Structure formats: structure tokens, C-alpha cells
Amino acid sequence: MHALALALGPVHQHYLLQARQMQALSFSVHIPLVCFGIAFPMMVLFVEWLWLRTGDTMYRTLAQRWSRIVLALFAVGVITGTILSFEMGLLWPEFTATFGGVFGLGFAIEGFSFFLEAIFIGIYAYGWNKLSPRMHFLSGIPVVITGFSGSLMVISVNAWMNHPTGFRLAHGKVTHVDPLAALFGNPYLWSELIHMYVAAYMVTGFIVAGCYAVAKLRGNWGRYQRVALTIPLTIACLAAPMQLLVGDWIARDIAVAQPIKLAAFEGLYKTTRGANEHILGWYTNGQIKYGIAFPHLLSLLAFHSWNAKIIGLDTVSANDRPPINIVRFSFQIMVLLGSALAVLGVLYLLVRWRRGRLPDTRWFYRAVVLSGPAAFLCLIAGWVTTEVGRQPWVVYGVMRTSQAVTGAGGIPVGYGALVAAYVAVAIGVVWILRRLASKPLELDPAGVIPTPGDTGADTVATS
Amino acid sequence: MLHTLPLAFVLAGVVLYTVLAGADFGAGIWQLLSGPGERGERIREHAHESMGPVWEANHVWLIFVLTVTWTAYPVFLGSLASTLSVALFIAALGIILRGASYALRSGARDARETLVIDGMFSIASLVTPFALGCAAGAIAAERVPVGNAAGQPFSSWLAAVPVTIGVLAVCFSVYMAAIFLAGDAQRSGDTEMADAFRARSLIAGAIAGAAAIAALIVVHGNAHSLYSGLVHGGALATVIVSLVAGILTLVLVWIRRYEPARVTGAVAVAAVIAAWALARNPVLLPGLTIEQAAAGHDALVTVIVAVIAGGIIMFPALGALFALTLRRRSQPMPGSETAAGAAHVGTPLRVSAGAPRVAVALFIVGIGMLNAANAGWCHIIGVVALFGFLVAGFVAVVPRALATDEP
Ligand code: HDD
Ligand code: HEM
Ligand code: HEM
Numbered sequence A: 001m002h003a004l005a006l007a008l009g010p011v012h013q014h015y016l017l018q019a020r021q022m023q024a025l026s027f028s029v030h031i032p033l034v035c036f037g038i039a040f041p042m043m044v045l046f047v048e049w050l051w052l053r054t055g056d057t058m059y060r061t062l063a064q065r066w067s068r069i070v071l072a073l074f075a076v077g078v079i080t081g082t083i084l085s086f087e088m089g090l091l092w093p094e095f096t097a098t099f100g101g102v103f104g105l106g107f108a109i110e111g112f113s114f115f116l117e118a119i120f121i122g123i124y125a126y127g128w129n130k131l132s133p134r135m136h137f138l139s140g141i142p143v144v145i146t147g148f149s150g151s152l153m154v155i156s157v158n159a160w161m162n163h164p165t166g167f168r169l170a171h172g173k174v175t176h177v178d179p180l181a182a183l184f185g186n187p188y189l190w191s192e193l194i195h196m197y198v199a200a201y202m203v204t205g206f207i208v209a210g211c212y213a214v215a216k217l218r219g220n221w222g223r224y225q226r227v228a229l230t231i232p233l234t235i236a237c238l239a240a241p242m243q244l245l246v247g248d249w250i251a252r253d254i255a256v257a258q259p260i261k262l263a264a265f266e267g268l269y270k271t272t273r274g275a276n277e278h279i280l281g282w283y284t285n286g287q288i289k290y291g292i293a294f295p296h297l298l299s300l301l302a303f304h305s306w307n308a309k310i311i312g313l314d315t316v317s318a319n320d321r322p323p324i325n326i327v328r329f330s331f332q333i334m335v336l337l338g339s340a341l342a343v344l345g346v347l348y349l350l351v352r353w354r355r356g357r358l359p360d361t362r363w364f365y366r367a368v369v370l371s372g373p374a375a376f377l378c379l380i381a382g383w384v385t386t387e388v389g390r391q392p393w394v395v396y397g398v399m400r401t402s403q404a405v406t407g408a409g410g411i412p413v414g415y416g417a418l419v420a421a422y423v424a425v426a427i428g429v430v431w432i433l434r435r436l437a438s439k440p441l442e443l444d445p446a447g448v449i450p451t452p453g454d455t456g457a458d459t460v461a462t463s
Numbered sequence B: 001m002l003h004t005l006p007l008a009f010v011l012a013g014v015v016l017y018t019v020l021a022g023a024d025f026g027a028g029i030w031q032l033l034s035g036p037g038e039r040g041e042r043i044r045e046h047a048h049e050s051m052g053p054v055w056e057a058n059h060v061w062l063i064f065v066l067t068v069t070w071t072a073y074p075v076f077l078g079s080l081a082s083t084l085s086v087a088l089f090i091a092a093l094g095i096i097l098r099g100a101s102y103a104l105r106s107g108a109r110d111a112r113e114t115l116v117i118d119g120m121f122s123i124a125s126l127v128t129p130f131a132l133g134c135a136a137g138a139i140a141a142e143r144v145p146v147g148n149a150a151g152q153p154f155s156s157w158l159a160a161v162p163v164t165i166g167v168l169a170v171c172f173s174v175y176m177a178a179i180f181l182a183g184d185a186q187r188s189g190d191t192e193m194a195d196a197f198r199a200r201s202l203i204a205g206a207i208a209g210a211a212a213i214a215a216l217i218v219v220h221g222n223a224h225s226l227y228s229g230l231v232h233g234g235a236l237a238t239v240i241v242s243l244v245a246g247i248l249t250l251v252l253v254w255i256r257r258y259e260p261a262r263v264t265g266a267v268a269v270a271a272v273i274a275a276w277a278l279a280r281n282p283v284l285l286p287g288l289t290i291e292q293a294a295a296g297h298d299a300l301v302t303v304i305v306a307v308i309a310g311g312i313i314m315f316p317a318l319g320a321l322f323a324l325t326l327r328r329r330s331q332p333m334p335g336s337e338t339a340a341g342a343a344h345v346g347t348p349l350r351v352s353a354g355a356p357r358v359a360v361a362l363f364i365v366g367i368g369m370l371n372a373a374n375a376g377w378c379h380i381i382g383v384v385a386l387f388g389f390l391v392a393g394f395v396a397v398v399p400r401a402l403a404t405d406e407p
Helices: A016-054 A057-090 A093-126 A133-162 A179-184 A189-217 A223-257 A259-266 A297-303 A324-355 A362-390 A411-438 B005-032 B037-051 B055-072 B074-083 B085-105 B111-140 B160-187 B191-222 B224-230 B233-254 B258-280 B297-326 B355-372 B376-403
Strands: A168-170 A173-175 A277-279 A282-284 A287-289 A292-294 A393-395 B283-285
Touching (some): A016 A057, A016 A093, A016 A362, A057 A093, A057 B074, A057 B085, A133 A179, A179 B297, A189 A223, A223 A324, A324 A362, B005 B055, B005 B111, B005 B160, B005 B258, B005 B297, B037 B191, B055 B085, B074 B283, B111 B160, B160 B191, B160 B233, B160 B258, B191 B258, B224 B233
16 A cells, blocks of 8 residues: 655645634535525526516515525625635645546536526526516526536535545556546435535525514514415425435445444444444443434444444544544434424425415424524534544545645634634625615515505514 | 646636736726715716626636636646645635625615725725735746745745736726726716726726836846746737737727727737746746646546536626626616516416325335435436425425415
8 A cells, every 4th residue: 555645745734623624614604605506596486487477576576585685695605615716725735736637627617607607697686677577587597507517516526525436546646537437427426416405405495484484473474475485495394304315315325435434423433233323422432421222223224234234433543533523413413403304394294285374383483493593504514424524534545634734834824814704704694684684675566465564574584 | 739728728717817807806996096975986886886797707717717727737726825825815815805795785775884895895806916916926936836835925925026916917907997997887878987987097007007017127137037938939929919909908998999998908918928828838837847737638638628618608608698787777678577578477376286195105206216225226216206206295385375365
């Protein structure tokens, strides 16, 4: 086994941990915005289609107001994404220099995809009064497609980092690079892509619905709010149970491809046949303390067999293991909250189906308000599971994170500056969303059924 | 050929970024220089409105440059990003601030809020091109060695030649912006603004020209190999092209032909960048030729194919966006306020009776194929069934929900 030949040469970085945190912070800021870029345009377009179909101008008002939010969040998505692109060079130059030829293509195509997305978002957002209604509607469709293709490209890179293929190592040197095989010939790409895509619909759907649930709880409730709640909520409630199934799929893929990661999810130290599944609790000294054990469940879930063998952490040396508790805790948050959201979704669907109306208890709307933050937590927790669970590798089993990092000094300074900038951006985003929400609703009287007490204030993002 | 073609794409991207995003940065700087009072406000408003629809698209050229570089010349990118990390990080912070202020401005309610946001925006617009220019200058002046952060973190880009290039980048931006804004004002029939920006273009053009000559002198004194590269052969020819295009641009602005002036301005910028590339060819960094830096054969081929295919799709779309913004202040399209143009106005939504059952059935198929079965083809069916479940479920719920009168 030859050591990996680094394209630039080894360095020592005292602040590796800070560099990793900087990367994690930037992703955590980017990824929720991305969800809105993926899923919100589809909802806006559906509402616009309702307008075209029924001629009811309330739908037009709703689509226009939502499209302003899409535009504002897209702008922030663009800048946070740009920061990520910079960081690939600024923080991980060795990773980029050694493997750029393998995974770079994914980002290059992603670049075009976002190009198209930016162009059509511009056309869509500024075209309300300049294009014919049908052309305007059509100009939104590429936004939906490019949101998907963009995430396909980025996820293909991430899937490759987790399951590197498409190149060979000859005496530690990267040779025989086949970027297409690396990015798209990777069987693990699909589960990750679909899980992320569905997550985007859940996050967007629950957060948007949550805003109108706040309105409902405050007694600000009319046809406009009801429509604006129903569409995203229905999508999210359908996506939530589906996500459970996709999550199971991805976990079974992990069991085969990254057994040490699975062991970290579960805090399984010793290789075991018929392994138990633990819920909650804490991992110390090779075991789970205070957890609730379900006998054989892990073997059953991972391999569909009562006594299947699950590889434990003891099969690799201590410095090849990820930080167990962070990974395990994130994984549990995702699964528990994700299951709770699925239950909420099924409840909603049952009430709709059986009774033909929205649930009417206040508890339901309180739950919907909380579902947005919960879906967001799942999203971040899921990514922490994936990324921290991959440690200590940046390219699984091939390149260590400590080999990938920059040799430049001043990481703590950069980290501090970036935190300050993101805090400022976050404050700005909250401010702009509240401003957009508090613009008075201009509903065409012909298009609405006026309700008593409807002050006309739309309540997006007052939460 | 294979080794240099991606570099040609990258350089074309740099040219487009300099011209398009440069105008965008420059518009921000003009906001800074707009002065007080109502007139200042109008200038800021004009600068903002002209750029609003296009800035995101303009900005993506930078992403294009970055991603193609790290795919095709990974060692080059790794070396320059690690050595020039400070300059690039400052540019990145500037980009955050600029983008954020675009997003925020639409929420501003009074002049004071707008002023704060514009101020933030303008400073970022000044810092970003300067820092990027310095980084480019550091590469040109051979101050970036191969290796992980092998060069000096500060003196690599805070030296005579890089700083001069940084200043030049700012001057170019301001100049391109003034021409663009003059043209935009002329199109919308705002002669006052058009003349205001014409005067600004002429001044900025003179300054940019002077800065270019000063830069040549600084390069002569401090980076002699670059200088001698510039004054020989093909590089010299392109320097002359740049000079001619620059003068032509001033003339065109003088006679109020702003659109052609933008084109000649772009040619001038392109020629400067081409001259640099020709003067350096075939070296990217000291001791690293283009061929040595290039990624493997397959990576290059795929990135070239991807860029060409992407370009074929993208350029018509970009054209449509620019065409739309040109239509900016014209009359709204007839009928655009109503759905009259659409086919089925007033058609109620169809409520489907079978959809709930179909949804449940597809969900069960999904569980069986995705979660019980293990074969790859079963998973494909499972995923398709689950997406079918989403659609069927949506059809089952939403039309009925929208049709009822319940609140
Ligand atoms: C709304 C968000 C959401 C919800 C409800 C769930 N997930 Fe998830 N999960 C994600 C959002 C997410 C994610 C953030 O999108 C991740 C990170 C990487 C990825 O592709 O998806 C992820 C990753 C991820 C991974 C790690 C993949 C890897 O390491 O490569 C596993 C094993 C699961 N998920 C499993 C589940 C299970 C069993 C769930 C059942 C409840 C679940 N997820 C619900
Ligand atoms: C290393 C990781 C990533 C990098 C370098 C990156 C880079 C970028 C860049 C440069 C943009 C701006 C595009 C533009 O200017 O229009 C962007 C936006 C976007 N990114 Fe990322 N990204 C990363 C991770 C992700 C992930 C994990 C996803 C999702 C699955 C994603 C999906 C998107 C989407 C959909 C947009 C469009 C902007 C929006 O809708 O808000 N990105 N990203
Ligand atoms: C799809 C695109 C993504 C790519 C290409 C990518 C790439 C990277 C890279 C290069 C690193 C640094 C090296 C390392 O620590 O292993 C990293 C770390 C990390 N990323 Fe990702 N990432 C992606 C998506 C995300 C998302 C969306 C999140 C959301 C939260 C995320 C969270 C993290 C975390 C928490 C770390 C630090 C892990 C640690 O050091 O313990 N990543 N990622």
C-alpha cells in the first residue's frame, strides 16, 4: 500500500478543526436556501398554473408574493454557494489539486445548471408584466429543472467522496481518471440524491406552511391563507412518509458500502451477529449507556435478516473512526424527528381523506408551526451524519481530511470574519422576509371571499 | 490543443466576468460616488434598477471560471487559492455583502434604509474587484509558486504589480458601468441620466486609460519578464488592439453610441487579458507549464464537451434575459395583467375520485420494491412508485381542498 501522492505536497495545519467547522458552517447556511431553490419554484408554478386555469387573481397574487421570496432567497443562495466554491480552493487546496480532475466536472456542469437557473429566475421574477401569461409560466419551468439538475451534480460529487470510484492509484498517484464513471457510475448516488431532493420538499413545505399556521393561530385566516397553507403542507405531508422509506434505503446502502459509518450511527463497538438497535443513550467505552435496546433490530433493518453480521468499530484502529457521539446523535435526531414528521403527515392525509377538510384543532396548527424547524433540523442532522460520519476521510478510504487542508495561516481570523458575515446575512434575511410579508395584500375583491377579521396582513416568516 | 482549450474557455470566462460583472461592480461604485440629494438618489436608483435582473447571471461567470479551472488545471488552482487565500477571502466577503444587499434592497422602505444598504453594497463593490485584480496580478507577476500555501500570504498580492492590476480592475469596472448605465438610460428615454453617465464615462475612460499606461510602466519596472513578453510578437499585437479599441470606445461614447461602445470596451479588456496569456504562454506558474498542470485526457475531454454543450443551451437563454431587461421600462405586454391569454379561463379544477386509492396502492408498491426487495431494478421501480404516490396524493388532496368553501 503506497501512501497517497499529494499533488501539492504535505503541510501541517494547526487549525484543521476550525477549517472543518468553517466548511460545516458554510454548508449549514447554504443548504436550507438550496431547499427553497429546489422546491419552492415548483409550488409557485403550480399556483400560477391555478391562476391560468381558473382566472382567479388571488392565485396570481399568491404566486407573485411567493416569487419575490424565491428571488430574495436565491440571491442569498448564490452568494453562500459562491463562498462554498471559494472554500474548495481556500480550505482544501490539496483535495482540489489532487482530485479536481476526477470530481471537478460535477461542479462545472453544476455551474451551467445554476447559470440557467439564475437566468430563468431573472426572467421569471422580472417578467410578470412583460411576458404573456403563458410565456411567463413556461419561463418558470427551467427553474424547476435546473434546481434538480444542479443538486444532481453536487450530490454526485458528495456521493463520490463517500464512495470513490472512477480512478486508479498507481504507487499512490491518481491515474486512469474517468470522471463520468466517478460521478454518474456510482450506484450510491441515487439514494443520496433522492433523499436530498425529498428533504428539500419537506423543508420548504413545512416551513412555508408553518408561516401560515402562525397566521391561523393568530386568527388571521381567509381563503388566501388557507390556499397558501394547503399546497405546501400537502406536499410536505406526502413527502414525509416517503422520506422514511428512502432513508431506510440509504441506510441499507451504507451498511454495505461504509460499514464503519453504520457502526458509528449505532455506536456498535464489537462486530456482532444479530445486533441490537439502540435508541437514545450515549456512547462511552465501547457501549451505549442509558439507551433503549431493541433486540436484533439492527441486523433486521440493515440486512433483513435476524442474525446478520454487523461490522463493529473495533475492526479499524482508533484514528480511523469518526467521532461516534456526534454522528450517532445527529442520526438519531434525523430519524426520530423524521418519524414524527411522517406521523404528522399521515394524520393530515387521513383527516383530509376521511373528513374532506383541514384538521381543526389548534394542536395540529401548533405542530405544523414546529414542523418547519424540525424538518430543518433533520436536514442539518442528516448532513452532519453523512459528513462527520465520513471522517477522518475526505475521500473515503483514500485521502484524509488532514491531508486535504490548506497550509495557509490565519484560519481562525477567517473563521471569525465568516461567522460575522453570516450572522449579518441571517439578520438581513429575517428582516427582508418580514418586510416582504408585511407588504399589504392587494387582493382583487372579485377573487376573494372576504372573511371577517381579515386584516389583509399576510404572515410569511413571522416565526 | 487539448491542454489549452479549457484555458481558452477559462480566459473567455474571465473576460466576460470582467466586462459583465465589472459593470455590475462599477455600478455599485457609482452609487458610492453619487453625491447627496435627490439627484444622487436618482443615480443610485438608476444604477440599481439596471443591474437588478442581470447581476446573478453576470456573477455566475466567476463560478464558471473557478470550476473549469479546478477540473482542468487542479494543481494550478490549488496553488493559487492557497497562496492567495487572503485576497480571495476578502473578495469572498465582498461577494457576500454585495449579494446580500441586492436581496435586501427590495425591502427598504425609506431613503435612510436604502442609503445604508447602498453604502454596504458600494463598499463591497469596490473591495471585490480590487482583491480579485490583485490576485490576478500576483499570478501574472509570478508571485505564486507551486505548492500548498508555498507563497507569501500578503506580499504575494500586496506588491507593486498586483496592486496596480487591482486598481486597473476597479477603473475598468467603473468605466464599463458608466457606459452601460448611459446606454440603459438612453434606451428608456431618460436623457438627463444618459448625459450624466456619458460625462462620467468620459472621465472614467480617461482615468482607466491612464491607469493602463501606468500599469505598463509598473510592469516594466517590477516584472521585467512579463514586460518583455508583452512587447513582443502576438502579445504586442493584442496590446495594440486593446489600445485602439480603448480609443474607439471613448469616441463612441462621445458620439452617444453606447451599445457599440460596450462591445469595443469588451474587446479592449479581452485584448489585455489575451496579451497577458500570450506573454506568459506556455507557463501558468513559475515552473509549471499548461501541459504539466492539465488534468488527464478524459477529464479534459469531458470538461470541453460539457462547456460546449452548456454554452449551446446557455447563450440563447442569456440572450433572452438581456432582451427582456432591455424591454424594462416599456409598456407592459397587453393582457399580461389577466389570464385572458390562457386557454381555459374559468375552468374549475377536476376532482378525481380514484386518486386516493391509487396513491395508497403506489405507496405499498414503493415499500415492497424499495424496502423489502434488494435488487437494483426493484429499487428503480420503488422510487418511481413513490414519486407516483406523491403526484397521486397531491391530485387526491389539493383540488378538493381548493374547491371547498371551508375556512
Ligand atoms: C428533511 C430531512 C430528512 C429526514 C426527515 C430524514 N433524512 Fe436522512 N438525510 C437527510 C435528510 C433527512 C439529508 C440532510 O438530506 C441527508 C444528508 C446526505 C443526504 O443525502 O441526505 C441525510 C442522510 C441520511 C443518511 C446518511 C447517508 C450517508 O451517510 O451517505 C442516512 C442513513 C439517512 N439519512 C437515513 C434516514 C432515515 C432512516 C430517516 C427516517 C426517518 C431519515 N433519514 C429521515
Ligand atoms: C461543495 C458543495 C457546494 C458548492 C461548491 C455549491 C456551489 C453553489 C454555487 C456556486 C451556487 C450559486 C449558483 C448561482 O450563482 O446561481 C449554488 C447554488 C445552489 N446550490 Fe450549491 N453548492 C454546494 C452544495 C450544494 C448542495 C449539497 C446542494 C443540493 C443538493 C446544492 C444545490 C444548490 C442549488 C439548488 C442552488 C441554487 C441556488 C438556490 O436555489 O438558492 N448546493 N451552489
Ligand atoms: C454535496 C456537496 C458537498 C460536498 C462536495 C462536501 C464537501 C466537503 C468537504 C470537502 C469537507 C471538508 C473535508 C472534511 O471534513 O471531510 C466537508 C466537511 C463537512 N461538510 Fe460537507 N460537502 C457537501 C455537502 C454538505 C452539506 C450540505 C452539509 C450540511 C450541513 C455538509 C456538512 C459538512 C460538515 C459538518 C463537515 C465537517 C465534517 C468534519 O470535519 O467533521 N456537507 N464537506
